[in-house]
Amino acid sequence: MLQAEIKSLLKEDISILIKVPNSAKHYLCDCGEASLLTVKEVQSVSAVFISHTHIDHFSNFDGIFRHQIGSGEKIVICGPKNIHQQIEARLKSYTWNLIDENAIVYEIREIVSREEINVYKIHPPHWNLELIKTQNFLFENEYVNVDFAILDHKTDSIAYLFKEKDSVTFNENASEFKKGKWISELKTAFENNDSDKEIQIEETVYRASAFFHLLTRNTGYKLGVIMDHAVCEDNYEKIKTVFKGADLVYIETFYKDEDQEFAKINYHSFASASGKVMNECEVKEAIPIHFSRRYVESDQLEIETAFYKAFQGN
Numbered sequence: 001m002l003q004a005e006i007k008s009l010l011k012e013d014i015s016i017l018i019k020v021p022n023s024a025k026h027y028l029c030d031c032g033e034a035s036l037l038t039v040k041e042v043q044s045v046s047a048v049f050i051s052h053t054h055i056d057h058f059s060n061f062d063g064i065f066r067h068q069i070g071s072g073e074k075i076v077i078c079g080p081k082n083i084h085q086q087i088e089a090r091l092k093s094y095t096w097n098l099i100d101e102n103a104i105v106y107e108i109r110e111i112v113s114r115e116e117i118n119v120y121k122i123h124p125p126h127w128n129l130e131l132i133k134t135q136n137f138l139f140e141n142e143y144v145n146v147d148f149a150i151l152d153h154k155t156d157s158i159a160y161l162f163k164e165k166d167s168v169t170f171n172e173n174a175s176e177f178k179k180g181k182w183i184s185e186l187k188t189a190f191e192n193n194d195s196d197k198e199i200q201i202e203e204t205v206y207r208a209s210a211f212f213h214l215l216t217r218n219t220g221y222k223l224g225v226i227m228d229h230a231v232c233e234d235n236y237e238k239i240k241t242v243f244k245g246a247d248l249v250y251i252e253t254f255y256k257d258e259d260q261e262f263a264k265i266n267y268h269s270f271a272s273a274s275g276k277v278m279n280e281c282e283v284k285e286a287i288p289i290h291f292s293r294r295y296v297e298s299d300q301l302e303i304e305t306a307f308y309k310a311f312q313g314n
């Protein structure tokens, strides 16, 4: 199951680390201040997902690449329109004369629209952007597939949905045969719906479908991160399309209900609005995040109370 950890304290900005089961690689959502993020964790980050580049979401990017340079790895950065130029500007603002050109490579994926993702490469010491290709998906590997919605925050703000790949498990206790490579062949046949596939166990050949009852398909966990967004129907339609039925969603809830006038002015959300859209999305669990820095603990409690009341449909 995918696991998320909020790495920022109250009154800090926002950064969420996502850990992937069976993988030593982590994903980082936004680069706000994050006292709880360790150097070791940063060094395990293989992809960074930026919602937008307001300073509270991007100020710690330097702190992140400070610990990545020298790894020799390829690190993916996804973000909204112009993210490639903003990364380039940050990288070029330092002196790199002592850094090897293989010290790191960033692959930047600029989200232009739902169907148009521009992929750039950039590496030291000159950090000159190179457009590699344009593709129609954002991010996929053997563990996860990342979907997204482009929300309005008076600028594009990308909300990400991390979908763990479905898996198939074998019920060992229900089988009378010795374990062997036939189990993985059986799983493949099951995944491909290939009932007639011949499976050899010891000296005998069977039809794959004879053992399908020993397998269970597990739907992958869906974890969402929705950062800054305005309270408006247009955003909610997009949120419902992508996040419907997700297992767990973290959602920006910058203001208390009594401060909702500020939410309107600043294209942010407030407690009961965030809770209500999560209720309409029928997500299993929802957590409000990213509170205004003027708030103290009692305000956070007030936000959480109003949020969960709306989330539970009361």
Ligand SMILES: [Zn+2]
Pocket (backbone or CB within 6 Å): 052, 054, 153, 228
């Ligand atoms: Zn913002």
Ligand SMILES: [Zn+2]
Pocket (backbone or CB within 6 Å): 054, 056, 057, 228, 290
């Ligand atoms: Zn923000």
